[in-house]
Amino acid sequence: DAGVIQSPRHEVTEMGQEVTLRCKPISGHNSLFWYRQTMMRGLELLIYFNNNVPIDDSGMPEDRFSAKMPNASFSTLKIQPSEPRDSAVYFCASSLPGLAGRTDTQYFGPGTRLTVL
Amino acid sequence: DQQVKQNSPSLSVQEGRISILNCDYTNSMFDYFLWYKKYPAEGPTFLISISSIKDKNEDGRFTVFLNKSAKHLSLHIVPSQPGDSAVYFCAASPRLGGSEKLVFGKGTKLTVNP
Helix, strand or coil, X not given: CCCCEXXXXXXXXXXXXXXXXXXXXXXXXXXXXXXXXXXXXXXXXXXXXXXXXXXXXXXXCCCCEEEEEEECCEEEEEECCCCHHHCEEEEEEEECCCHHHCCCCCEECCCEEEEEC | CCCEECCCCEEEXXXXXXXXXXXXXXXXXXXXXXXXXXXXXXXXXXXXXXXXXXXXXXXXXXXXXXXXXXXXXXXXXXXXXXXXXXXXXXXXXCHHHCCCCCEECCCEEEEEEC
């Protein structure tokens, strides 16, 4: 079991550039979550998908952020244009379907550390 | 407004002693609670969970206690080991409401000294 795979592990970019973070969930998991971790706000949910469909994007900070899940094995989180305040660690997580459609444990990837200069 | 609060940013204990990590929540809709453990440069990993129909769940050295009336839960680690040194996140979910969302606290950094 390869676990959740995220790429790149580290990204350094300049303000105004486009950033794309990638995630491959665990095979067979049907829910995928994007989180952001900062010192100030801790670990916060940005968006989650169920069966490739976005269910809740209320945590997406602003229109500069967008996420897609074109198929069950791939998702992207894009920031355009990036700003220094976007610097954080971004985690992707996936989970299995649970009882009556409710999911259980979320399995996290290793994260992408983003630095925007 | 934080719905899940971990008021102690850090905790230091001696090896072999008990570690108690605390978590408070404000949302009455939360009915499922989890603890995650995170090592540096890794993603959080699931540790233990508890449903609101229980007040205690035990797994080896780890026990989670839930006090619904106080909206408080705690994680006990007995005995503590140096390998337990990590950041511990408390998380809550309104699972019975059909949501898959987890709301996390900011974490408590546990250091277990040999």
